[in-house]
Amino acid sequence: MNHAFDRATLSPVQVVLPQARLPRDAVRVDAYARSLSRLPHVTRVETATGNYSAGSRVQPSSADPSYSSPAGLWAAVITDVGPETGEGANVVRAVRGVPAPVPALVGGAQAWLADLQDAISGHQLTALLVIATVTLALVGWYTRSIVLAAKALLTNALSLGATLGVMVLIFQDGYLHNWLGIEEVSGVTDTMAPVLILCVAFGLSMDYEILLLARTVEEHDRGVPTREAVARGIQHTARLFTASALIVIVVMSALATSGLVVLKAVGVSIAVAVLIDATIVRLLLVPALMVLLGRFNWWFPSTWRRARGRRPSGSPGPW
Structure with a gap:
């Protein structure tokens, strides 16, 4: 389909003009179709007034009567990019930016992807701010340290960055795809996969972070120096990290056997996230940084420390 046929014709950007009528609006629809045909990545536009390319009408009055009905008119905007690509979504945004003779409705696979991306990006900053704020507040309250809370957030972001990089490397760029049973690499990443992977992997990473910090803070509250407190924290949690990570990796590896690329991407990426987090990040990077x-x-503001009732290190009593 990609190489032997005009596959783009099967997935055009669909522009519906429900209030347009012929012959009343023929001139305005003609001008509108010419404008659409000038957009980047648009190869031609087919509608009831003809077929258009590069701003010119190459065929008057389309032979397909389905472009006009008592309900209105519609136009098929044919592109030279795949409907599942970012360029295809950008074409939809460009189409929506062209003034139409009547209120226009834009649909199709590209429009679905553009709307999905806009819905995610529209709330992305808010979601990230909520996650960061709650994480900093809870970890700071629990450890009584602003520095440890900020470190937890930054190291988890580093782990997630590595995970998303591996996902793109395998499922978008095609490295190791034969080992995973992926017959053909599409060159794109499913829009929902990074969101799902980010949420699940961040939760698992923060879980491991809290386990390590909890034991380290307990040791430090007993008066143990920081270096020794970190060593004891790792000593008491390393086996737990290993067992927990193995369980998650085995479960996620089961998803990697799926015939659906999206499930493969989620399974492999989360397994890689846990592997990176339980070894490089949690057992090497975090202890070394501490x-x-x-x-x-x-470090914790003195007013907050008094409000929390913290006693000097080594003194018994509640936090």
Whole structure:
């Protein structure tokens, strides 16, 4: 279909003009179709007044009567990009920006993708701010350290960045796709996959972070120096990390056997996220960073510290 046929014709951007009528609006529809045909990545426009390309009408009065009905007119905007690509979504946004003779409705696979991307990006900043704020507040309250809360957020972001990079490398760029049973690489990433992977992987990463910090904070509250507290925290949680990570990796690997590429992407990516987080990040990067920070790990505003009722390190009593 891609190489032997005009596949783009099967997935045009569909522009519906429900209030347009012929011959009353023929001139305005003609001008509108010419404008659409000038847009980047648009190869031609087919509608009731003819076929258009590069701003010119190449065939008057389309032979297909289905472009006109008592309900109105519609136009098929044929592109040279795939309907599942970012360029296809950009074509839809450009089509919606062209003044129409009557209120226009734009649909099709490209429009669905553009609307999905806009819905996600429209709330993306709010969602990230909520996650960051709640994470900083809860981890800061629990550890009584602004530095540890900020470190937890930054290291988790680093782990997620590596995970999304691996996902793009495999499922978009095609590395190792033969090993995973992917017959053909599409060159694009499903829009929903990064969102799902980000939420699940962030939750798992923060779970591991809290387990390590909890034990380290307990040791430090007993008066143990930071370096030794970190070492003891790892000593008591490393086996738990390993067992938990293995369970998640095995479960996610089951998704990797699916015939659906989206499920493969989710399974492989989350398994990689857990592997990276439970080894490189949680057992190497985080402890090394805490040791380097030393006493700065435990910085907390004095007014907040009094409100929390914290006693000097090594003193018994509640936080």
